[in-house]
Amino acid sequence: MSGQATAMLEVEGVSKNFGALAALAGVSLTVRAGEVFSVIGPNGAGKSTLFNVISGLHLPSAGHIIFKGEEITDLGPEVINRRGLAKTFQITNIFPGISVYDNVRVAAQSCVSISGRLTSLWRLPDVEGPVVELLGAFGLAARRDELAQNLSHGEQRYLEICLALATEPALLLLDEPTAGMTPGETKEATALIRGIARSRRLTVLLIEHDMSVVMGISDRIAVLHFGQKIAEGPPAAIRNDPQVIDAYLGGAED
Amino acid sequence: MSKLLSWRGWLVFAALAALPLFPWMSKYYMLLAFDALLFGAVAMSLDLLMGYTGLVSFGHAAFFGLGAYATAVLLERGVLSLWLCLGFAAVVVGVYALTVSYFATSRRGIYFALLTLIFAEVVYTVFRYTQAFGGSDGIQGLPSPELAPGFALDSPARLYYLVVAYLLLAYLACRVIVRSHFGQVLVAIRENEDRARFLGYNVQRYKMAVCLISAVLTGLAGALYPGRSAYATPDLLHWSVSGEFLIMVMIGGLGTLVGPILGGAFFIILQEKVSSYVQWYNIVVGLVLVLIVLFAPRGLLGFRQAMRGRAGREAPG
Numbered sequence: 378m379s380g381q382a383t384a385m386l387e388v389e390g391v392s393k394n395f396g397a398l399a400a401l402a403g404v405s406l407t408v409r410a411g412e413v414f415s416v417i418g419p420n421g422a423g424k425s426t427l428f429n430v431i432s433g434l435h436l437p438s439a440g441h442i443i444f445k446g447e448e449i450t451d452l453g454p455e456v457i458n459r460r461g462l463a464k465t466f467q468i469t470n471i472f473p474g475i476s477v478y479d480n481v482r483v484a485a486q487s488c489v490s491i492s493g494r495l496t497s498l499w500r501l502p503d504v505e506g507p508v509v510e511l512l513g514a515f516g517l518a519a520r521r522d523e524l525a526q527n528l529s530h531g532e533q534r535y536l537e538i539c540l541a542l543a544t545e546p547a548l549l550l551l552d553e554p555t556a557g558m559t560p561g562e563t564k565e566a567t568a569l570i571r572g573i574a575r576s577r578r579l580t581v582l583l584i585e586h587d588m589s590v591v592m593g594i595s596d597r598i599a600v601l602h603f604g605q606k607i608a609e610g611p612p613a614a615i616r617n618d619p620q621v622i623d624a625y626l627g628g629a630e631d
Numbered sequence: 632m633s634k635l636l637s638w639r640g641w642l643v644f645a646a647l648a649a650l651p652l653f654p655w656m657s658k659y660y661m662l663l664a665f666d667a668l669l670f671g672a673v674a675m676s677l678d679l680l681m682g683y684t685g686l687v688s689f690g691h692a693a694f695f696g697l698g699a700y701a702t703a704v705l706l707e708r709g710v711l712s713l714w715l716c717l718g719f720a721a722v723v724v725g726v727y728a729l730t731v732s733y734f735a736t737s738r739r740g741i742y743f744a745l746l747t748l749i750f751a752e753v754v755y756t757v758f759r760y761t762q763a764f765g766g767s768d769g770i771q772g773l774p775s776p777e778l779a780p781g782f783a784l785d786s787p788a789r790l791y792y793l794v795v796a797y798l799l800l801a802y803l804a805c806r807v808i809v810r811s812h813f814g815q816v817l818v819a820i821r822e823n824e825d826r827a828r829f830l831g832y833n834v835q836r837y838k839m840a841v842c843l844i845s846a847v848l849t850g851l852a853g854a855l856y857p858g859r860s861a862y863a864t865p866d867l868l869h870w871s872v873s874g875e876f877l878i879m880v881m882i883g884g885l886g887t888l889v890g891p892i893l894g895g896a897f898f899i900i901l902q903e904k905v906s907s908y909v910q911w912y913n914i915v916v917g918l919v920l921v922l923i924v925l926f927a928p929r930g931l932l933g934f935r936q937a938m939r940g941r942a943g944r945e946a947p948g
Contacts, residue, residue: 487831487832492832497812
């Protein structure tokens with residue numbers, strides 16, 4: 378059911394088995410256009426597996442993924458990205474040996490019209506505008522000529538998001554964007570992500586560990602536990618759901 | 632598009648063009664210069680794969696040798712037009728390269744290198760044992776190709792100018808490619824091919840395309856070789872030749888284009904000069920290469936850049 382608002386992404390009964398381990402068991406959820414939807418759950422709940430299935434890295438063992446009304450279940454990551462779905466990684470995944478600017482440039486290039494055509498052999502499209510704008514939005518403008526590997530951890534996390542945004546997605550999948558950040562950095566990053574999602578009218582699907590991030594940023598939340606969805610709803614409802622408290626919040630001391 | 636060749640680059644090619652005017656440029660030195668520049672061009676083509684895309688090919692001798700055999704087969708049958716030879720070589724090498732790269736690029740790292748090696752060994756074996764191609768003797772005693780009817784490339788000077796022209800065109804082509812959209816994606820693949828996929832790039836297709844370009848450039852260089860040697864033998868296809876190409880790129884400097892040209896020329900001249908004095912020249916050549924790798928791990932050009940960097944501010948890296 379997609380409800381009144383148009384569905385950006387529909388996950389229908391998706392399962393994923395690794396050998397005998399059922400990482401995902403019949404998970405369904407619908408992300409509506411324009412909302413920030415979060416997936417939470419304890420370690421090993423299947424959150425990252427869900428992202429890997431949606432973004433095309435893994436084929437699901439069962440179920441369907443529908444993006445903007447079209448089935449993308451069997452497509453590879455490069456095709457899914459060109460359809461308008463971009464993903465960031467939990468463990469920073471950038472181009473370490475080239476400059477910050479070149480990192481974002483090569484990402485921005487992928488959506489220009491000559492990409493993949495013969496003329497791309499001798500032409501270099503001008504993407505300076507969007508690249509500079511992105512670097513500015515994430516406070517990386519002064520670091521543009523630095524090698525990406527020389528950035529601080531927090532800066533690399535921002536660059537990670539810049540790469541995904543540069544491909545001009547309609548739906549952005551953020552896999553623990555604040556992983557490894559200090560509480561101060563986390564707060565700043567959360568505000569930044571929210572602001573950019575609004576100004577670019579992005580739909581965001583977020584995986585997050587940090588409850589303060591999730592509660593502040595999300596329109597709706599789904600909770601995964603041992604590969605199954607045990608709850609879904611607005612932040613206030615999730616916070617008070619006894620099943621969620623039992624499965625996740627109560628045992629989240631470590 | 633920015634300037635293709637700096638004034639210094641034009642100066643180098645002007646100097647190369649003027650080289651035959653010097654009285655000490657005997658036929659022997661002219662042909663040595665031919666080899667130096669030809670293999671410099673091959674090393675530069677291989678750099679597109681190794682330095683820019685991060686793919687190590689152990690099978691470039693097959694591209695070179697197939698180009699040479701393509702020319703030899705035509706010359707043997709009295710087809711003397713250099714342009715037909717080049718065209719035929721490009722088609723043969725191109726088809727072979729697409730086949731190899733289709734399989735090789737579906738695997739990564741050492742498997743890519745091994746698959747290119749295995750395919751090249753198959754080509755070597757086929758030519759080594761097929762009597763139609765002369766078996767182990769190869770195709771010998773070939774006439775000179777003709778640039779135009781009646782204009783045979785039969786003197787060292789003419790051959791030399793041919794290879795200078797080829798090097799110039801191939802260098803400009805490589806320069807344009809590495810600065811293009813395509814070239815930027817190659818570097819991204821070298822740095823992190825998984826992320827490149829998630830940014831919408833069909834990585835295998837890019838790898839196949841750069842394999843094709845590198846192979847055809849290498850094959851065209853190979854197609855020029857019988858004009859100078861009057862033969863094409865299975866030795867040209869041997870894996871040890873692929874190894875020498877890798878060494879040329881390494882000692883020149885990965886990912887610099889100009890470095891591998893220098894590396895190729897340096898290797899050829901070193902080998903030729905040392906072997907004219909001693910029989911155990913391979914030991915001397917090997918020793919020099921070890922010293923270069925130890926003291927200039929980024930190659931001749933990398934060494935120069937490091938020195939310049941040290942003179943200015945801090946050396947990079």
